Structures are given as structure tokens and as C-alpha cells.
Amino acid sequence: NAGVMQNPRHLVRRRGQEARLRCSPMKGHSHVYWYRQLPEEGLKFMVYLQKENIIDESGMPKERFSAEFPKEGPSILRIQQVVRGDSAAYFCASSPPESHADTQYFGPGTRLTVL
Amino acid sequence: DAKTTQPPSMDCAEGRAANLPCNHSTISGNEYVYWYRQIHSQGPQYIIHGLKNNETNEMASLIITEDRKSSTLILPHATLRDTAVYYCIVRVVYAGNTGKLIFGQGTTLQVKP
Numbered sequence: 001n002a003g004v005m006q007n008p009r010h011l012v013r014r015r016g017q018e019a020r021l022r023c024s025p026m027k028g029h030s031h032v033y034w035y036r037q038l039p040e041e042g043l044k045f046m047v048y049l050q051k052e053n054i055i056d057e058s059g060m061p062k063e064r065f066s067a068e069f070p071k072e073g074p075s076i077l078r079i080q081q082v083v084r085g086d087s088a089a090y091f092c093a094s095s096p097p098e099s100h101a102d103t104q105y106f107g108p109g110t111r112l113t114v115l
Numbered sequence: 116d117a118k119t120t121q122p123p124s125m126d127c128a129e130g131r132a133a134n135l136p137c138n139h140s141t142i143s144g145n146e147y148v149y150w151y152r153q154i155h156s157q158g159p160q161y162i163i164h165g166l167k168n169n170e171t172n173e174m175a176s177l178i179i180t181e182d183r184k185s186s187t188l189i190l191p192h193a194t195l196r197d198t199a200v201y202y203c204i205v206r207v208v209y210a211g212n213t214g215k216l217i218f219g220q221g222t223t224l225q226v227k228p
Contacts, residue, residue, distance in 0.1 A: 004158075031214065043159065045215040056215060091158050095214065102214055103149070106158035 002027065004094050004107035012113045019079040019086070021110045025094030032075040033093040033104060034067060043091065049075060082114045119203045124223045127197075133190040135222050137203030140184045146207050148179060149216070150188045152199040159202070159218075162188065193226045200224075 005024040013019050025032050034046040048056040049069035060067065064082075069075040079086055089111050093104035120138040127133040139148065149164040163170055163177045165186075170177045176189040190197055202221040206214075 033214065033216075035216075035218075037156075042220060043153075043216075043218040045217065048214055059215070089156060093159075093216075103161055103164065104214070104216060105161055106151075108158045109156075 004029075004092055004105055006090075006092050006107040006110050008110060009108060010111050010113070012115065013082050014115050015083055016081050019082050019112055019114075021077040021079075021090050021092075021112070023075040023077070023092030023094075023107060025075070025092075026096075026105055028096060029094035029105075030097045031095045031102065032069050033095075034075075034077050035091045035093065035106075037089045037091065037109075039088065046077075079112075082112070084114045087112055087114045119205055119219055121201075121203055121219065121222045123220060124225070126225050126227055127190075127193045129195060129226055129228050130192055133193040133197065133224055133226070135188040135190075135201050135203075135224065136185065137188070138185045139203070139205045142183050142205050143207075146205045148177065148183075148186050149204045149206060150175070150177065151202045151204065151216075151218075152197075153202070153221075154196075154199040162201075193224075195226050195228065198224060198226045 007022050032049045035043045037043045045059040047060050047067045064080045066078045089109045091106050091109045093106045095102040095104045147164050147166050150162040151159040153159045163175050165177045179186045200221040200223050202218050204216050
């Protein structure tokens with residue numbers, strides 16, 4: 001059973017460009033979470049999605065950031081007009097539908113560098 | 116979710132047991148204790164979780180005190196590859212819970228030869 005997959009693993013963007021980060025959850029998992037880790041800092045929750053629904057986006061910056069988890073295909077974290085402060089590791093996690101045992105399993109992350 | 120307190124760093128000799136403590140004195144009855152680790156900026160790796168009883172799996176053991184105010188993660192025979200930041204997280208698990216994990220600073224475990 002393949003784990004959580006993220007791509008690209010490394011992404012370089014210039015200021016003002018758009019960044020799209022993709023996450024494919026583990027097979028059978030219907031919950032996806034995005035976390036961000038700024039350099040030398042801890043992991044911070046960003047958003048929690050189920051298929052076609054955003055459940056909790058309390059950690060998302062108010063502007064430029066959006067996330068989706070369509071019925072088909074991977075979850076996408078989109079950052080518009082990137083700035084240097086967006087440089088970070090972005091991790092996706094997934095969990096199974098049973099909420100009483102929703103252990104989250106993490107992907108390897110996407111490291112975004114904004115020049 | 117309850118707050119946790121962990122020592123910032125610990126050392127352990129290779130081959131010996133590593134015992135990582137975690138205080139969660141404000142834990143409530145429906146909150147689980149989860150442990151994750153992050154090896155050198157890789158994705159966090161799930162280790163183990165428990166509610167009341169002690170738990171053991173192929174990676175580690177989790178000992179939770181009777182009053183549930185603290186717990187200890189035990190790596191029985193630490194290897195150099197266990198060098199990582201270990202996070203203790205308490206969270207409610209129930210239908211409708213948003214599920215977010217709140218990571219603290221964790222404990223940096225250095226396993227030495």
C-alpha cells in the first residue's frame with residue numbers, strides 16, 4: 001500500500017509566480033490535511049479537507065492561499081503571487097474515514113523556495 | 116486540545132532504551148496521546164497512540180500514568196536512525212472533530228554511538 005505521495009518534492013518559484021503543490025492520499029483515505037513548516041520552526045496546521053469539502057481552514061493565510069480536494073484526483077494547495085516568506089516545507093497528511101481512529105500519515109513534503 | 120510539555124533535548128546511547136517523557140496535566144477524558152517523530156526535515160512519522168492503557172507496537176511502547184497526566188515513549192533499543200525530533204500530541208478523537216494536530220517544539224533525541 002503506497003503511502004501519501006506529494007509532488008513535486010522541490011519547487012522553485014520567483015516572487016509573484018504561482019505555486020501548486022499536489023497530494024495524493026493513501027489508498028482508502030478520504031481526509032487530507034496540509035501543514036507548513038517554516039525554516040527552523042515547528043509544523044503548523046493549515047487546512048483540513050474531505051472530498052469536495054473544506055472542513056477547517058483556520059490555519060490558512062487569508063490571502064493568496066487556497067486548497068481543494070476534488071472528487072477525482074489529488075488535493076491541491078495553491079499559493080498565488082508567492083513571496084519569499086512562503087519558502088517552507090509543506091506537508092500533506094491523510095487519514096481513513098473512521099474518525100475514531102483517524103491517525104494521520106504524512107507524505108515526504110514539498111520544499112518550496114521563493115527567489 | 117490539551118497542551119503538552121517535553122524536554123527540549125535528550126541523549127541516548129546506541130543500543131540502550133530511550134525513554135522520552137511528556138507531561139499533559141490538563142488532558143481530558145476523551146483525549147488521546149499521540150507520538151510522532153520527524154527525522155531531519157522528512158515528513159512526520161506516526162509512532163504510536165493510546166488513551167488509557169499502555170500500548171506497544173513494532174516501533175515503541177507507550178506508558179500512560181494512571182491519572183493520565185503524563186506519558187513516556189520507550190524505544191527499547193535505540194539506533195542511530197532513531198535520532199529525530201519526537202512530538203507528543205494530545206487530541207480529541209470523535210466524529211466531527213476537525214482532526215488537526217498541534218505540534219509543539221518536541222524533544223530532539225540524539226542517539227550516540
